[in-house]
Amino acid sequence: MKIAVPKEIKNHEYRVALTPTGARELVARGHQVTVQGGAGEGAGFPDSDYEAAGARLEADVSAVWSDAELILKVKEPQAEEVARLTAGQTLFTYLHLAAEETLTRGLMASGATCIAYETVTDRQGGLPLLAPMSTVAGRMAVQAGAHSLEKAQGGAGVLLPGVPGVAPGKVAVIGGGVVGENAARMALGLGAEVTVLDKSIPRLETLDDRYQGRMKTVFSTADAIDEAVRESDLIIGAVLIPGAAAPKLITRAMLADMKPGSVLVDVAIDQGGCFETSRATTHAEPTYVVDGIVHYCVANMPGAVARTSTQALTNATLPFVMALADKGWQQALADDPHFAAGLNVHDGRITYAAVAEAFGLESVDPATLVK
Numbered sequence: 001m002k003i004a005v006p007k008e009i010k011n012h013e014y015r016v017a018l019t020p021t022g023a024r025e026l027v028a029r030g031h032q033v034t035v036q037g038g039a040g041e042g043a044g045f046p047d048s049d050y051e052a053a054g055a056r057l058e059a060d061v062s063a064v065w066s067d068a069e070l071i072l073k074v075k076e077p078q079a080e081e082v083a084r085l086t087a088g089q090t091l092f093t094y095l096h097l098a099a100e101e102t103l104t105r106g107l108m109a110s111g112a113t114c115i116a117y118e119t120v121t122d123r124q125g126g127l128p129l130l131a132p133m134s135t136v137a138g139r140m141a142v143q144a145g146a147h148s149l150e151k152a153q154g155g156a157g158v159l160l161p162g163v164p165g166v167a168p169g170k171v172a173v174i175g176g177g178v179v180g181e182n183a184a185r186m187a188l189g190l191g192a193e194v195t196v197l198d199k200s201i202p203r204l205e206t207l208d209d210r211y212q213g214r215m216k217t218v219f220s221t222a223d224a225i226d227e228a229v230r231e232s233d234l235i236i237g238a239v240l241i242p243g244a245a246a247p248k249l250i251t252r253a254m255l256a257d258m259k260p261g262s263v264l265v266d267v268a269i270d271q272g273g274c275f276e277t278s279r280a281t282t283h284a285e286p287t288y289v290v291d292g293i294v295h296y297c298v299a300n301m302p303g304a305v306a307r308t309s310t311q312a313l314t315n316a317t318l319p320f321v322m323a324l325a326d327k328g329w330q331q332a333l334a335d336d337p338h339f340a341a342g343l344n345v346h347d348g349r350i351t352y353a354a355v356a357e358a359f360g361l362e363s364v365d366p367a368t369l370v371k
């Protein structure tokens with residue numbers, strides 16, 4: 001199969017969808033791998049490493065896209081990339097469609113087959129291609145929040161660990177999944193006072209058991225969120241309803257109840273954000289202030305630690321990439337219903353119910369397409 005790896009073009013996105021190690025595996029199985037020149041540089045993988053792995057280097061971005069059967073990316077396609085996508089091609093990447101109607105309609109119009117990393121499932125009920133980046137983003141969320149609490153960033157001037165004689169800062173994490181657990185774990189490590197809110201009792205039980213009471217676990221209700229809003233120095237938004245737009249859990253009116261200079265880090269921004277006042281920002285300008293509250297809403301947080309993130313992401317995606325390359329999308333998805341859950345758009349139709357619901361469109365059951 002002809003596989004292409006374009007250079008990512010989202011603001012400050014330095015990850016790449018395939019490492020030289022992955023290229024070598026695919027070439028050994030008889031596939032043709034074309035990598036756009038410089039695609040791996042930001043993650044520390046020079047062109048020469050891809051060449052040594054047997055990949056072809058291509059400087060011309062149009063040629064990279066036009067000749068491919070399977071396109072591997074990291075971030076959702078940007079407008080100029082959507083314009084390059086054609087019917088018959090398969091795109092495998094993060095999509096986060098429920099947050100972006102223009103992108104959804106663009107992918108439908110392309111006629112291509114679009115498989116999203118973030119909705120592929122596993123036997124344990126997890127999201128194996130989202131989890132590695134959620135681990136990274138959860139850990140980064142506390143670094144970003146701690147920095148944003150500094151006065152020069154518009155924050156209240158609170159040091160999360162406190163110092164002897166001064167109490168630590170309070171961190172609330174809404175959503176105790178992969179992002180939430182990793183954020184809570186980092187905040188605990190810094191010495192902050194940590195509360196995790198989740199709607200899933202089994203998840204709260206797991207956290208309680210793992211951390212032996214060192215973090216508070218609270219069932220997520222409107223009252224519990226009100227309390228977190230009043231008490232916290234830093235709130236991290238980490239909820240997810242897979243494939244769907246994030247619920248708005250903190251409204252603009254509620255910001256008035258927060259301490260001035262408190263910080264909201266909305267990791268769920270890639271699914272539209274879980275705070276009413278969130279809007280996607282970039283690593284170039286990651287924060288803004290609304291009603292005295294600092295907001296950090298970067299939609300590609302792991303892009304900033306591209307070396308670690310690329311290795312973690314591609315470790316998880318490579319087996320799926322090999323299945324797509326060896327069998328074609330239809331057989332690969334037919335053989336694995338968890339992989340089929342990744343199909344979001346095919347031949348002009350939406351194949352993921354939560355995405356269709358977000359825009360009042362019809363969806364098609366992927367099972368009817370892959371048999």
Ligand SMILES: NC(=O)C1=CN([C@@H]2O[C@H](COP(=O)(O)OP(=O)(O)OC[C@H]3O[C@@H](n4cnc5c(N)ncnc54)[C@H](O)[C@@H]3O)[C@@H](O)[C@H]2O)C=CC1
Nearest residue numbers: 133134137175177178179198199220239240268299300301
């Ligand atoms: N901004 C970025 O760069 C990145 C963003 N993300 C995003 O972070 C979000 C979280 O991802 P994961 O932790 O992997 O998901 P997950 O599925 O592991 O965890 C989500 C948790 O939210 C809980 N939840 C759902 N509704 C809730 C509510 N109303 N109140 C409290 N908890 C609620 C669920 O029970 C679940 O435990 C996703 O939107 C994901 O796409 C992930 C990686 C990078």
Ligand SMILES: CC(=O)C(=O)O
Nearest residue numbers: 133270299300301302
């Ligand atoms: C999951 C996601 O949005 C990211 O890794 O950028």
Ligand SMILES: [Mg+2]
Nearest residue numbers: 076096270299
């Ligand atoms: Mg996005």
